[in-house]
Amino acid sequence: MDPLEFKPEYKRKPIRSYVIRSGRMTDGQKKAFASQWQTYGVSLFDGMQSLPQLFGRQAPVVLEIGFGMGDSLCSMAVNEPDKDFIGIEVHPPGVGCLINNAAKAEVENLRVYMADAIDVLDDCIPDNSLDRFQLYFPDPWHKKKHNKRRIVQPPFVAKILQKLKPGGVIHMATDWEAYAEHMMEVLSPFTELDNQAGEYCFSERPEYRPVTKFEKRGERLGHGVWDLLFTKKESE
Structure with a gap:
């Protein structure tokens, strides 16, 4: 998927708790979308997930909404390798930054949605x-x-x-x-x-x-x- 055209996924239009901030992605974030989204990214339209199947193991699951640039979420995934982490964020630069840093740290216990959190909770999380x-x-x-x-x-x-x-x-x-x-x-x-x-x-x-x-x-x-x-x- 072209990182320049990467946009958050939505299914409905309720009163939202956020606004989409304009933000320019760095070259590293663009490259991360091109090379790492297939590893870390999950689509809202994949539907309800089996979390053990998503991560390839049975482990405690932590979900965070609105991880910003993802520094703390990436750190937690590194520091708590016994747990699996799901992050939800709507801002492309933050998502690009997280998956870029996760790839550099060789993080395996992390998956990311770039979508409305309510949609993800309703349609994807058991x-x-x-x-x-x-x-x-x-x-x-x-x-x-x-x-x-x-x-x-x-x-x-x-x-x-x-x-x-x-x-x-x-x-x-x-x-x-x-x-x-x-x-x-x-x-x-x-x-x-x-x-x-x-x-x-x-x-x-x-x-x-x-x-x-x-x-x-x-x-x-x-x-x-x-x-x-x-x-x-x-x-x-």
């Missing part, structure tokens, strides 16, 4: 198949009139719960305090979830989540970061 779900630093849509665009809403959490195995973990992180509070207010009422830190408490950053350059810069400026870790209860 129920009760994920061991961890990750959403790091999503767009906070901080203006009140834009709050409805935030991806973290009750129907979204219900959808993630459906895809998680019992004992699976929802991990969210944000550097916007108001959005952290919104996440807490959305997650806490779900009786199927346990807050690992205790009721209405935020968690310490787990070791597996790398500190990004963006996060380090924010810390130097005195910005906070809030992690939320909720576990899906085992079936009774």
